[in-house]
Amino acid sequence: MNEHPPIEVHDLTVAYRKKPVLWDIDFSIPKGKLIGMIGPNGAGKSTLLKAIMGLLPLVSGFVKVYGKPLNKKNNQIAYVPQRESVDWDFPTSALDVVTMGRYNNLSLFGRLKKEDIEIARQSLDRLGMSDYAERQISQLSGGQQQRVFLARALTQNSEIYLMDEPLAGVDASTELAIIELLKELKEQNKTVIVVHHDLHTVADYFDWVMMLNLRMVKFGPVDEVFNNENLKITYGGKLNLLSEMAEKVAQ
Amino acid sequence: MDFWEQTVRFFSLVDANVRYVLAGSVLLGGISGGIGSFTYLQRRSLLSDTVAHSTLPGIGLAFLIIGRKDQLMLLLGAGLTGWLGALCVNYIISRTKIKLDAALGIVLSVFFGLGIVILTAIQKSGSGNQSGLDKFLFGQAALISKSDLYILALLTLLLTVLVVAYYYKLKVFTFDPEFASSLGFSTGWLNLLSSTLLVVTVAIGLQIVGVVLMAAILIIPAAAARQWTQRLSRMIMLAVFFGTISGISGAYISFLAPHLPTGPWMVIVASFILFFSVIAAPGRGALSRLRVHLRNRKKMTREHILKVLFKESMSRNKWDIYYPFDQIMQMWSFTSKELRRGMRGLSKQGLIEVNEAMYKLTRDGIKEGSRIIRLHRLWEVYLTRYLDLPQDHVHRDAEEMEHIITPEVEKELLLLLDKPLFDPHLQEIPYLDYEEANDES
Amino acid sequence: MSPDFWIIVTAILAATSCGLIGAFLVLRQNAMLGDAISHSVLPGLVLAFIITSSNSVLPMLIGATVMGLLTAYLTELLSKSGLLYKDASIGIVFTFLFSVGVILLTLFAGDVHIDQDCVLYGEIAYTPWDRFIYASTDLGPRSVWVLGGVLLANIIFIVSFFKQLKITSFDSEFAESVGISTKKWHYLLMTMVALTVVASFEAVGAILVVAMLIIPGAVAYLLTNNLIKMLFLTAVVGILSALGGFQGAVIFDSSIAGFMAVFGGIIFVIALFYKIISGRIQTQ
Numbered sequence: 001m002n003e004h005p006p007i008e009v010h011d012l013t014v015a016y017r018k019k020p021v022l023w024d025i026d027f028s029i030p031k032g033k034l035i036g037m038i039g040p041n042g043a044g045k046s047t048l049l050k051a052i053m054g055l056l057p058l059v060s061g062f063v064k065v066y067g068k069p070l071n072k073k074n075n076q077i078a079y080v081p082q083r084e085s086v087d088w089d090f091p092t093s094a095l096d097v098v099t100m101g102r103y104n105n106l107s108l109f110g111r112l113k114k115e116d117i118e119i120a121r122q123s124l125d126r127l128g129m130s131d132y133a134e135r136q137i138s139q140l141s142g143g144q145q146q147r148v149f150l151a152r153a154l155t156q157n158s159e160i161y162l163m164d165e166p167l168a169g170v171d172a173s174t175e176l177a178i179i180e181l182l183k184e185l186k187e188q189n190k191t192v193i194v195v196h197h198d199l200h201t202v203a204d205y206f207d208w209v210m211m212l213n214l215r216m217v218k219f220g221p222v223d224e225v226f227n228n229e230n231l232k233i234t235y236g237g238k239l240n241l242l243s244e245m246a247e248k249v250a251q
Numbered sequence: 252m253d254f255w256e257q258t259v260r261f262f263s264l265v266d267a268n269v270r271y272v273l274a275g276s277v278l279l280g281g282i283s284g285g286i287g288s289f290t291y292l293q294r295r296s297l298l299s300d301t302v303a304h305s306t307l308p309g310i311g312l313a314f315l316i317i318g319r320k321d322q323l324m325l326l327l328g329a330g331l332t333g334w335l336g337a338l339c340v341n342y343i344i345s346r347t348k349i350k351l352d353a354a355l356g357i358v359l360s361v362f363f364g365l366g367i368v369i370l371t372a373i374q375k376s377g378s379g380n381q382s383g384l385d386k387f388l389f390g391q392a393a394l395i396s397k398s399d400l401y402i403l404a405l406l407t408l409l410l411t412v413l414v415v416a417y418y419y420k421l422k423v424f425t426f427d428p429e430f431a432s433s434l435g436f437s438t439g440w441l442n443l444l445s446s447t448l449l450v451v452t453v454a455i456g457l458q459i460v461g462v463v464l465m466a467a468i469l470i471i472p473a474a475a476a477r478q479w480t481q482r483l484s485r486m487i488m489l490a491v492f493f494g495t496i497s498g499i500s501g502a503y504i505s506f507l508a509p510h511l512p513t514g515p516w517m518v519i520v521a522s523f524i525l526f527f528s529v530i531a532a533p534g535r536g537a538l539s540r541l542r543v544h545l546r547n548r549k550k551m552t553r554e555h556i557l558k559v560l561f562k563e564s565m566s567r568n569k570w571d572i573y574y575p576f577d578q579i580m581q582m583w584s585f586t587s588k589e590l591r592r593g594m595r596g597l598s599k600q601g602l603i604e605v606n607e608a609m610y611k612l613t614r615d616g617i618k619e620g621s622r623i624i625r626l627h628r629l630w631e632v633y634l635t636r637y638l639d640l641p642q643d644h645v646h647r648d649a650e651e652m653e654h655i656i657t658p659e660v661e662k663e664l665l666l667l668l669d670k671p672l673f674d675p676h677l678q679e680i681p682y683l684d685y686e687e688a689n690d691e692s
Numbered sequence: 693m694s695p696d697f698w699i700i701v702t703a704i705l706a707a708t709s710c711g712l713i714g715a716f717l718v719l720r721q722n723a724m725l726g727d728a729i730s731h732s733v734l735p736g737l738v739l740a741f742i743i744t745s746s747n748s749v750l751p752m753l754i755g756a757t758v759m760g761l762l763t764a765y766l767t768e769l770l771s772k773s774g775l776l777y778k779d780a781s782i783g784i785v786f787t788f789l790f791s792v793g794v795i796l797l798t799l800f801a802g803d804v805h806i807d808q809d810c811v812l813y814g815e816i817a818y819t820p821w822d823r824f825i826y827a828s829t830d831l832g833p834r835s836v837w838v839l840g841g842v843l844l845a846n847i848i849f850i851v852s853f854f855k856q857l858k859i860t861s862f863d864s865e866f867a868e869s870v871g872i873s874t875k876k877w878h879y880l881l882m883t884m885v886a887l888t889v890v891a892s893f894e895a896v897g898a899i900l901v902v903a904m905l906i907i908p909g910a911v912a913y914l915l916t917n918n919l920i921k922m923l924f925l926t927a928v929v930g931i932l933s934a935l936g937g938f939q940g941a942v943i944f945d946s947s948i949a950g951f952m953a954v955f956g957g958i959i960f961v962i963a964l965f966y967k968i969i970s971g972r973i974q975t976q
Contacts, residue, residue: 053433072435079433086427089774090292091477091486100426103419104434110419136481152430296780297724300787304899346968352723353910357960359727360903364953367813367900368940371947388812389794463812463899467787474780511798512808515791522788529775536775 004067006031006160006191007052012061014044014051020059021047023215032189034182036196036206036222040235043213045195046082049162053079065160075104078153080163083145088138094148095133098123101155116155123151126184128177143174150181161185161192168197179205202226254507261506268393272502275395278407279459280468280498280517284490285414286452287469288476288483289445292425297352298337300466301359303453305336307366307462310387314373320383322399322458326406330454336362337446366462389512390461392502399458406455410448417444422483459501460514468514471521472497478525478532497521551654552585552593554623557602558653559583560612561620565681570617573609621681627653628674629664635675636668642675698820698833700938703952705839706816706892707904707930709846713888714905715926716850716881718913719861723906724779725764728786729882730889730901732763734793734811737890742800749838753887759789760886764879790898814897814949822894835895842891849884850923857881858919896949903953904930911956911963929959 005028012025022044029035037045050056052063054070062069065076078101095117102116124130127147132140140148146166153161166178182205185192193210196202202209202222209226211217211234218225218234264270290299306329313328314320336358343354370384386394395403414421424431424441432438449469456465476489501517530537559582564570580590594610597603602616612620630649634640656664674680717726736755744751763785770781797808809815824834831837850857856877859867864874885905892901912925936959937952944951 050429055429055432072433075434077433079430081427081429081433085429087292090426091481091483092426093481096482097426100423100430100434103423103436106419108416112419291777291780294777294779296777296783300727300783343964347914347964349910349914350718350721350723352721352725353718353906353913356723356727356902356906357910357957360900360906360953361957361960363899364813364903364947364950364957367950368944368946368954371813371950372944375945385809389808464787464791466783467791470780470783471787474776474784478775512794515794518787518791519795522784522791525784529770529773537773 004064005029006066007193008064008067009052010061010064012048012051012063013059014047014056015059016047021214022051025061025216027210027216027219029191029193030208031191032186033191033207034186034205035191035193035208035210036202037193037210037212038196038199038202038234039212039217043234045212046164048212049079049164049193049195052162053077073104075156075158077160077162078156078158080149080153080161080166082164082168083142083149088145090137092137093134094129094137094140094144094151095120095124097137097148098151098155101152104156119155119157120151123154124148126154127151127181141171143170146170147174147177150178154181159190161190163192163194165195165197167194199231257507258503261503267397269506271395271397271400272392272506273499275400275403275459276392276498276502276513276517277495278403278498279456280472280494280496280501281491282407282410282494283452283456283468283498284472284476284492284494285487286410286448287473287494288487288490289421289425290449290469291473291477292483293445295445295449296466296470297355298340299449299453299469301340301355301362302333302337302450303456303462303465304359304366305362306330306333306453306457307363307387308332308369309366310384310457311366311369311373314384315369322396323402326402326454326457329457330450332362333450333453334446337450363462386461387457388461388463390457390459390464390514390517392459392505392513393509395458403455403458406451410451413444413448417441421445459498460517461512464514464518467518468494468497468521471518471525475521475525475528478528478535493521493524496524547654549593549596552589553597553600553602554619554654555583555585556590556593556597557612557616557620558623558627560603560610561617561624561681564612564617565624565679570612573604573606573611576608576610579610623653625680625682626656626661628678628680629661629668629671630656631674631676632668632671632680633664645675695820696938698836699816699948700934702816702819702833702835702839702895703934703938703948704931705836705843706895706901707908707934707952708927709839709843709888710892710901710904711908711926711930712843712850712923713846713881713884715909715912715923716857716861717885718906718909719919720878720881723910724782725767725882726885726889726905727902728763728767728782729760729885730893730905731786731898732759732789732793733886733890733893734898735759735789735796736793737893738793738796738800742796749834753890756890756893757883757886760882760889761879763789764882810894810897812897813900813947814893814895816895816948819895835891838891839895842888846884846888853877853880896952900949900953903956904933907933907953907956907960911960914960914963914967929956933959 007029009025009027012022013020014022025048037048039045047056051058054063054072070076098120099112099116102112102119106112121130121133124133127150129144129147129151132144137145137148150166167175182192182194194206196205203226206222208220209222210219211225211230213234218230260266261269264273290296309328309330309332310325313324317324339358340354343349343357344351373384383394420431420436420441421444423434424436424438428438431441452469453465456468460468472493473486473490475493476486479489480486497517497520500520501513504516505511505513528536533539556579559579560574563574563582564572576590580587594603594605597616598605602613602619604611604613627649630652631645634645634648635642672680714726717723733756736759737752740751740755741747766785767781770776770785771778776784794808794811797811801807819835820833822834824831824837856872859872860874860877867874889901892904896904908926908929911929912922916922916925933952933956936955938948940951940955941948
């Protein structure tokens with residue numbers, strides 16, 4: 001690699017229906033860290049992930065991945081969307097969903113190879129899901145569905161992982177499995193950003209924390225920035241002015 | 252008989268015309284099933300109806316412009332306005348507060364109205380009587396010619412190639428558009444591709460099924476196929492098969508009685524396939540749900556019998572008594588039929604011993620009864636301890652859970668609660684079978 | 693009175709009664725269920741003809757209402773079962789019932805006085821000659837009486853139950869919490885839709901009735917946020933598309949019902965661009 005940071009975001013503003021939901025975001029992410037992203041509902045956490053992935057149009061600013069605009073074709077970033085974002089009644093099995101992480105390597109008329117399936121099986125195994133490979137996805141529990149999504153991201157073999165609330169509404173054993181996985185990824189020097197909702201566990205799970213509420217409140221190592229004062233700013237009601245301005249800009 | 256003669260004539264394919272009709276219907280049914288699978292899964296069932304209706308003005312305009320019935324040009328016109336209809340729907344819902352349903356209805360009825368206006372004008376101008384344009388409303392497979400067939404075959408081939416080429420991309424786009432986009436696939440392009448596949452399929456169907464019912468031929472075989480499988484590839488193949496059957500049946504009926512339109516018959520045949528699928532499909536269909544329901548009820552009755560007998564014996568601390576039928580009936584709200592059947596099943600399982608209409612728990616029966624009571628009481632303990640529910644609130648919930656808790660959950664409960672000896676009502680929790688099973692292992 | 697006068701009256705009555713009841717379909721996001729019902733009343737209509745071998749109004753209304761409710765119920769049943777998506781359930785139920793209707797129509801063509809063309813786009817031009825004769829007195833075209841009755845019924849329905857319709861359309865959970873059954877009002881509304889559709893059927897046909905049901909309500913929905921204003925605006929748009937449609941058909945010598953739909957579409961497009969442009973001016 002080179003000296004460029006894995007992700008660099010500069011002056012990023014994102015609007016939804018003309019109403020800004022993220023405002024002047026600036027940050028640069030160090031390599032090989034586990035980063036937790038926290039903030040109240042509607043703070044724009046998912047939006048920020050999507051903006052980094054290039055899934056939303058930007059009003060201003062840019063996102064650079066290793067110093068260049070994101071090239072999605074070579075799996076630089078693996079994205080784990082929220083579980084609610086898909087149709088779980090779709091006719092497909094757990095293994096089948098996981099192989100979707102390999103679709104990027106397929107050419108026109110291309111077919112999946114044995115090796116793709118093998119990689120998908122290994123990913124399922126890493127999350128303790130081998131026994132469920134052939135299950136239809138609607139017959140999986142919420143935690144199991146989440147593990148399938150993570151296994152899919154693993155098959156992309158990316159350097160960077162963006163995960164949208166992977167720990168929301170999952171059972172204890174899934175939470176454990178996911179935390180194990182996060183540690184493994186860190187050992188492999190991967191960079192991971194996780195949208196997180198449980199403030200009690202932030203210090204245990206993550207190295208760095210990103211505190212977001214429409215704008216970046218604080219971003220830094222957990223022991224430096226994760227304190228009451230910053231939490232108060234993040235979750236407090238000091239944003240009336242900003243939301244008011246947002247309304248005005250929208251009109 | 253005339254009917255049999257005609258049938259033989261149809262299926263022996265001696266008639267060139269029959270061959271065209273049949274080939275056309277098979278092509279249409281097959282490709283509709285395949286493309287329709289994506290349409291169905293992308294929740295575009297009603298959009299396909301709007302697109303089909305929107306093709307009508309295109310047919311009329313193409314006829315007006317070139318002045319004769321040239322199949323290729325008519326299909327081109329149909330495709331263009333059909334596509335325009337889809338675009339209009341998109342535009343309306345993305346630019347205004349009008350919701351999808353109203354947008355679909357507006358575009359459908361306005362385009363169709365325009366089509367009717369143009370067709371009526373053509374008909375009144377005199378040239379229309381020979382045009383046969385009104386056949387596009389409900390379809391007439393019998394009128395298909397050799398050159399029409401070539402066009403249909405070519406379009407079907409084109410669609411098949413596109414689906415094979417983009418199969419994986421279409422699949423991931425249909426399942427999870429955001430993830431598809433994160434892989435670098437252009438969702439705009441895949442959206443366009445999906446719409447184009449839909450529009451071309453509709454165009455293929457116009458002559459055989461007609462504008463009004465084309466959507467049904469797209470959706471119904473796919474919806475039926477969905478009931479039988481959990482794999483997209485198999486769903487597509489089944490939908491192709493169902494579509495083909497509907498196509499052949501429609502063509503056959505309209506061959507037997509030429510005055511009957513083809514489209515409605517195809518829809519009826521497809522609907523019957525769907526009806527059968529919804530009832531009979533394994534795992535998902537109504538019958539297999541009913542079977543599961545009945546099996547559960549049977550299991551619950553048996554477990555209740557074991558439970559009440561166990562409780563009774565436990566309270567008397569006598570395990571060797573036979574109970575008469577009527578006495579057992581009063582222990583629980585059994586009906587006599589239920590109880591008789593339950594007893595028969597239990598004695599077959601070796602859990603109950605029968606002696607001249609008197610019943611007694613066997614050793615295994617005692618163990619099973621102990622297990623059920625334990626699960627019930629463990630759950631009550633769990634609820635009072637962890638959910639802080641008052642003890643008079645936990646019984647009803649436990650009544651249900653005792654039938655559902657699996658051995659793994661039981662183990663977890665025991666670990667969590669540290670193997671309690673009494674339930675919240677201070678009744679003893681029996682561990683008879685549990686100790687025994689653990690001793691053995 | 694000239695036949696043209698009666699055609700215009702029929703068109704206005706059909707457009708306003710469809711529009712008023714359809715406005716609630718637009719609000720409840722049930723527009724396509726309206727489309728479905730407008731198709732599936734056909735077998736009810738044909739069966740009524742076949743069974744009574746007459747075209748008297750009452751059996752016709754009963755047959756259509758039964759089919760309309762059946763459509764709403766079956767759609768609900770299929771989508772609630774989790775076996776089919778909701779949009780597909782709608783599409784499947786009405787195409788099936790409509791197909792049954794068309795086949796019955798072709799099989800019993802001799803007994804039934806409507807034909808395929810009428811089913812699709814109506815025969816409003818012939819309605820002035822279908823007279824309502826009571827005690828050997830000619831009281832005018834039958835369709836005017838039927839449609840007038842249905843319009844009156846719709847107005848009474850909407851005025852008397854305005855509160856319930858409004859609450860169940862706007863916030864069904866709140867409605868349930870104050871004891872107003874969303875389900876009951878859903879089916880009552882669908883009954884009125886079926887009655888209205890079948891009364892308009894002869895005039896404008898199964899598919900173009902959708903235009904009368906949805907477009908006026910949608911235009912009004914675009915232009916105002918006030919329910920009462922919306923209903924008045926709906927009626928105005930309905931009347932305008934009836935008048936415009938008739939004029940257009942006269943000029944181009946073509947289908948009146950078709951032109952009513954097209955004219956409704958034109959009004960919609962104007963409202964749409966007015967909304968978009970005025971929105972743009974405001975932001976600047």
